[in-house]
Amino acid sequence: MATLRQEALKMVQNRERVTAVAPSSKISDYFGSQVFTLAEMKESLAPSVYSKISNAIEKGGKIDKNTADEVASAVKTWALSKGVTHYTHWFQPLTGSTAEKHDTFFDANAGIEKFKGSALVQQEPDASSFPNGGIRSTFEARGYTAWDPTSPIFIFDKTLCIPTIFVAFTGEALDYKTPLLKSIEAVNNAAVTTCQLFDRNVRKITPSLGVEQEYFVIDRGLFATRPDLIMAGRTVFGHNPARGQQLDDHYFGSIPTRVKDFMQDFEVEALRLGIPVSTRHNEVAPGQFEVAPLFEEINKATDHNQLLMDLMTKVAEKHHLKVLFHEKPFAGLNGSGKHNNWSLITDTGVNLFQPSNSARENLQFLTFLVATIKAVHDYDDLLRASIASAGNDWRLGANEAPPAIISVFLGSTLTSVLNELEENGELKIEKGENMYMKLGISKIPEIILDNTDRNRTSPFAFTGNKFEFRAVGSHANVAGPMAVLNVIVADTLKTFNADVKNEMGKGKEKKIAIVNVLRKYIKETKRIRFEGDGYSEEWAEEAQKRGLSNLKSTPFALDVFKTDKSKDLFARHKIFNHLELDARHEIMLENYIMKVQIESRVMGDLALNHIIPTAVNYQNKLIENAKGLKELGLDNDAAVETIKEISGHLESIKTNINQMTDARRRLNKISDIEEKAKGYSTDVKDAFFDKIRYSVDKLELLVDDEYWPLVKYREMLFLK
Incomplete structure (x- = not known):
């Protein structure tokens, strides 16, 4: 046997178990212990300072120099009490991973630890050394990282990490977080206007996200013998074993001991970092697993997913394992995705994608459901481009992941509701009649989840009280596709608001105006709805007849970024100007x-x-x-x-x-x-x-x- 392979296999057989030890038997004792939470702020800051910070987080208020200095002093004291010696601005450049430059609190000249508000708020990395799509020349190095107070400061590897955006000296975004934050504001503005058609008390709407992270785990010694895994993240060669996943015996099976020890270890560290991991299990392919957290505000969920991948990689080293996040590390076996469960939540505590027994709330539910379908319909190619990468190309359409054809799955119950609404003739509401009964709206069950099957072949499926965007790749920064989803929904809601206003201008009562617009949208978007097997050749043929794109290769999928439609969309909502969008296209x-x-x-x-x-x-x-x-x-x-x-x-x-x-x-x-x-x-x-x-x-x-x-x-x- 080849020497290197032989030695690696012997090493696997002799591995000693590394067990995980939690700080306490109760998770609540240590959850978020490495995070400078709002509770920490409230306890350590003067009430007036805390009020300004909470206002900045909740309403986007400005943080002045004195407030920044007060926060920096409190953060430094908290960090030093936990043995931290360095701090860093933690940001997400367009490399796909996170970046950090560590600076010490210790001032050798003064002989004390220092940390000012200016260091908290802003730093200056080299903007020409990160992907920038020609925005910055080599000799034009200046760029800025700026503190994002909406994402909590945390301690990782004995380093104080300050989540930040990253922009060029001339102001263009050079990261994933900046456009995501802008898209959150865009969908908030449009959705609040829509919500106020139903409830005048709504003042803010927050996108919510739960990210199901799939990954493979192999022994670190075996990984080290494969130059293709080291260099490319996937095996370019390798014959399928006699036994793979065909017995369906791995999914939800007993977790291997070493892997379970690793899972428990990284979960403890994740919980200390405030990442609400809640689910772990074997996935379909041998050696494949999944971790999923509870739902969070989308910006925090995105940061947590990036942090979780970094954490898993580092904890795996301790267990002599290697985590593979590539979308298709092994040919012939299931690839790994990142299922993005997305919804919209009002500041009054309502999930806008949750049906109820209330006729008014169900009309609101249908409004946001249909608007999202229309957004996907109108911008399907843009949504496809948002998940495009060399790695994801190996996975999409491989009969174990959603196809590259973008479609929406609703299930039989909602499909029948929309069909009834579409087919309903001219509305004539007479005294004593219930308009919602006539439209079938009241027939929506309170709990929709169990009234329809799930469709794992659909790239964009409604799953009870949320949409699951299943086509995102395992290695991707979810901020990219989620920013696109936010902005296309924002744009559609903005159009919806204008269309309803136009109907009301014709003398239509508000509820009738809303229903008329919904019926129009349902008719216009039927081609994007598909309830069948997305893996089948028949669907590929049917999709072509419907005029849906099947863009299997990244460079061709990315063409949509060049269109006037895309450029105008992003500029209209102030997500990207034309220069920034061209730069992103070039970087991809x-x-x-x-x-x-x-x-x-x-x-x-x-x-x-x-x-x-x-x-x-x-x-x-x-x-x-x-x-x-x-x-x-x-x-x-x-x-x-x-x-x-x-x-x-x-x-x-x-x-x-x-x-x-x-x-x-x-x-x-x-x-x-x-x-x-x-x-x-x-x-x-x-x-x-x-x-x-x-x-x-x-x-x-x-x-x-x-x-x-x-x-x-x-x-x-x-x-x-």
Whole structure:
């Protein structure tokens, strides 16, 4: 057996268990202990200062210098009491991960710990060193991080972390948080106006989010033997094991001991950080798992998801494990998604997607339901682009994740309600008649969840009191797609408000005006609603007839960012100006190119330096054996056939790698980034990846297991 693989497998067998120890048997004793919460603020700040901070958090009020100094002093005292020595602005640049630069509280000149309000509120990282889409030249380095008081300060790895936005010197957003915060304000403004058609007491609406995070776990030693996992995050080669997920025996099964210890450990740390993790279980594929928190305000939920991924990665090291967040680390097995459960909550405590027994509330529910459907209908390609990445392309439409075709699933109960509403003729409300009964609105059950099945093949499904956006990739920063969802719903609600006002201007009573607009929207958006199997070929054909896009590759999906419709949408709601949107488009294309480029290079390196030499050596042994058999007068036909088969695969690998390298060289000379990205999709990934993989995976079956250099799927997935 190849030495490195052999040593790694021995290491797995001899791993010692690392158990997790909670600070207390009661979670409530330590939940949020590493967070500078509002309760901490109230206890440590003067009432007038606390009032200004809570006003900034709740209503977006400004924080003056004196207030910032008071908060900084209180935060420093709290952090020092917990053994913290450094602080950092914690932000989310367009790299896809978080960023931080640690500074010490200790002032060597003064001989004391210092932390001023100016350091709390603002810092200056190098804006040209992060992805910026040409907004900042190399010599134009200045950028700013600025404190986001709506997301709590926390302690991570003995460092005080201050959540911040990240913008260029000239003001353009260079992160995920800034547009998310703007989109929250946009949907709040539009939704409040809509809500006040039903309840004048509503003053604020907050998007709520619960993120179900899927991931794989493998032994760290096995991970270290796979250059493709290290470099690309996924296995570019590897034959499916005889047993994969076909027995359906992993989902919700007993969690392996080492993995459970790891889960318990990271959950303790997550709870200390105020992340309300509540669910853990085995997912469908062997080695695949899921963690899910309770619902939170969307900005906090986004920060918590980014923090949770970082936390899981670090805790896994302690347990000699490796967490894989790539959307498709193993071919032929379920990929990993990040199911985003989204809803809108009023400051009066009402979930706008929760049906009830009240006719008025159900009309309000239908309004927000239909408006969201229309938003997805009108901006389906933009929603698809928001989840586009090289990793997610491997997952979408692979018959274990939602297809790349965007559609909305409602279930039979709501579908029948909308159909009845659409088909209802001219409304003639006479004395004593109940308009809502006529419309079937009152037939909506109080609890919708159990009146319809779930549809895991739908990318955007209504699931009782929320919409579940299932198509988001496991590695993605959810702020990207959720900002898009917020803004398209905001835009649709704004249009709805204008349409209702127009109807009322024609003399229609308010409720009649609302119903008329809803009926119009239902008729206009029928093509986006689909209740069947999203995996089926029949749906792909039907979707094409309906005029729905099936954009399977990221560079082509991203074309929507160039349209006037998208540019005007983001500018209208002050999310992105045209420069910022063009920059985002360029950054996403650059990222795609680099990801595919890295994978193609890894394939070449593994094939030329690991697979081919191993196969040739084994082939030579077979040749010697075949000669020996022939000299003895024995049948050597099987050996000869195997030798020929190996030769054919070796020739195919070498030819395809050479051609792929030539294609890459040609594409690297192209200056137009869009043309280059599309070329990498069609002329590199689509043209060669599957061909090369096919031959390598066949060689894995032909070459003696003792000689094969790469840790196999069966070993990575089943050895814990």
